[in-house]
Amino acid sequence: MIFILNNVKFGHPKLSKYQLDFFHDNFIPLLLKSGSKEHHIIISGDLFYNTKHTNFQLLLDIKNILNILAQYSKIGIFGNDYCYDLFKEQTFKVVEMNHEIENISLFQLTKDNVEKIGYCVDKNNKLKFIENKFSPRFVEYIIKNIEDIDKIKITKDFIDLHINSELIEKQEYKNKIDIFLNNNNFNNVYYTGEKKEQEKVILDSKNIKIREILVDNIDEDLKSELDEVFVIYDEKINN
Numbered sequence: 001m002i003f004i005l006n007n008v009k010f011g012h013p014k015l016s017k018y019q020l021d022f023f024h025d026n027f028i029p030l031l032l033k034s035g036s037k038e039h040h041i042i043i044s045g046d047l048f049y050n051t052k053h054t055n056f057q058l059l060l061d062i063k064n065i066l067n068i069l070a071q072y073s074k075i076g077i078f079g080n081d082y083c084y085d086l087f088k089e090q091t092f093k094v095v096e097m098n099h100e101i102e103n104i105s106l107f108q109l110t111k112d113n114v115e116k117i118g119y120c121v122d123k124n125n126k127l128k129f130i131e132n133k134f135s136p137r138f139v140e141y142i143i144k145n146i147e148d149i150d151k152i153k154i155t156k157d158f159i160d161l162h163i164n165s166e167l168i169e170k171q172e173y174k175n176k177i178d179i180f181l182n183n184n185n186f187n188n189v190y191y192t193g194e195k196k197e198q199e200k201v202i203l204d205s206k207n208i209k210i211r212e213i214l215v216d217n218i219d220e221d222l223k224s225e226l227d228e229v230f231v232i233y234d235e236k237i238n239n
Helices: 017-033 054-070 081-086 146-151 166-169 171-183 207-218 219-238
Strands: 002-006 039-044 073-078 091-094 118-123 127-131 138-143 159-166 188-192
Touching: 017 054, 039 091, 054 073, 073 081, 081 091, 081 127, 138 146, 146 171, 159 166, 166 188
Parallel strands: 002 039, 039 073, 073 091, 138 159, 159 188
Antiparallel strands: 002 118, 118 127
16 A cells, blocks of 8 residues: 655644644554555655755654654655655655646645645555545634624634624624633634724705704804804815
8 A cells, every 4th residue: 555645844834743743643543553564655745844944853853753654664755855865764766656646735734725635545556535634724714793603613723713893893792702712712813894984974055954053052252263164164065
């Protein structure tokens, strides 16, 4: 059986811990459970998220994983010569592959990923895709109404919230939102929605009564100044 892992990209800023956990808590136990030492693992695509600035600790972590995997399978590196040079004690070079796997990534690296998330298994030259349900994903929730909060499933996923900003104008809703945000961790929280434009009152001849009300209720010493305001306003409207 051949396992094909594409675009592993160790060292992702958000996923780095979960990438290591995937191998230690999911993939390696899977190999142990199979009870066979005749597996092959082919690693293709980018092994590192950042090929120029990979820290020493990450190299040690990957080497440790490859050492464990090498106990149960043969590991091949395809299309990453520098990876082979780094881990040539645990791996061998793969010259060609029989399958196209460009649209598959082992982890979801951003919310805009269009690739299928998981890995492939070649058994008797038949390719099967296995979804990676173990690692967190990037998830978005849109909260248009206050009831939408109750529909959010809190998981280990990286959750982005888009909250209708009009909801926080009501104190009862604002309190509920604040408590909800305080009790849970989210990747990002955005407030969206257009603010209602206040209706403009045009002080012209059509609503002259408003002018009369203002004039009748203003102090005598301010009436002249108010008249000047009306004159300036009328001139601006008529130009």
